Amino acid sequence: MNAIPEPSVIVMTGASGSGKSTLARTWPASYRLELDAYRELVSGDAGDQEATDDAVFVLHTVLEARLARGMTCVVDATNTRADVRKYLIEAAHAYELPAVAVVMTAPLEQCLARNSRRPANRRVPDDVVRRQSAQIAAARPGLRGEGFDHVVTDDRLMRLRLLLQRAVDRVHAHHQVDGDHTERARRMLAHRFFGEDLAPAFHWTQLRPNHDPVGALAVGGDEITLAYRTWYPDPLDWGFEAQVPCLGGCSGPAWVPVRSPMDLLAVYDDDFPEDVVRCDRCTAGAAAREAV
Ligand SMILES: [Zn+2]
Known part of the structure; x- marks a missing residue:
């Protein structure tokens, strides 16, 4: 049998x-x-x-x-x-x-x-x-x-x-999309990156042509904004960045790379090394001052 x-x-x-x-x-x-x-x-x-x-x-x-x-x-x-x-x-x-x-x-x-x-x-x-x-x-x-x-x-x-077959069914269930291949790929990407625990809390919020897709990891009153960067030439370097307040002296948004749940926790706890957290403007300003 x-x-x-x-x-x-x-x-x-x-x-x-x-x-x-x-x-x-x-x-x-x-x-x-x-x-x-x-x-x-x-x-x-x-x-x-x-x-x-x-x-x-x-x-x-x-x-x-x-x-x-x-x-x-x-x-x-x-x-x-x-x-x-x-x-x-x-x-x-x-x-x-x-x-x-x-x-x-x-x-x-x-x-x-x-x-x-x-x-x-x-x-x-x-x-x-x-x-x-x-x-x-x-x-x-x-x-x-x-x-x-x-x-x-x-x-x-x-x-x-x-x-x-069950694994395939699960992928389909998690990523039910209306035929759009790109949209489907984005959902699968989020699922693979965040894993079973976090994926349900993640959703894409801004999907505009020629812009990196932006999403949010949100539960209750908490939220982390994330963008998926695809501008690096090497696809192995593509990945998520989290939005944090700039520590370069302005009040603008800065982005730090997040490659793991540990990085996300560091973002939530404001536990990133200060010199990493600079907006583009403050980074450019510092570079200009150094050049003088
Ligand atoms: Zn700044």
Whole structure:
């Protein structure tokens, strides 16, 4: 079986670091019931093991609510314990949906290596990874007997295209434009530059022929004005500049390059080196005085 039936309850089964979450992300976000995410939701820390009971409670609540609506659930947790799997199988069958076990096949060494690269709070002790891996190996032959309607290994699933298509759909959704290629490119540019957090707060405000496009990063009563500079000959030098008050002795606007969220924060905090913040007029004035 290469395709997984939907709706269904898809039970990811694998040790920490076996690639479960990467595979789970090939399903739409709303399908994914991720134990780590619920730990973070209830405790602020995805690695807080003391929050597991509360996180499991949230997971079961979301599971029930979705199954009652006949919607697919992808349970992204290690699911190495038989009693945990039993609960999920019974929940699926209570709503007359098939239960599908997706067994991760990454070898133990790979799980350990991936686990060691994780941030400290997400890292599981090596002996736990070893134990999980052994539990899965022992459970694998009996998964059908436990009540799973389908058992499939991750190496049989071809889901990269689905992930790519979803990424494309997301780009389209974020940049819904009326056919204008330039406008579309501008929106994509802002999205790429600002990232997921800031992009929704950014919009273009002045788009005039033969002028650099100007936009604003605005939330509530706060606003940073930004222009996108394209006059440099090398496109690799193109980028945003933020408008700040000139510190050259006049009250005019000056522009400073911003290449990252860190630069934007410095602009907001007035934390730019003073000698950088000069309007063209003050820069020209200083150069003239030096020439004298
Ligand atoms: Zn000035």
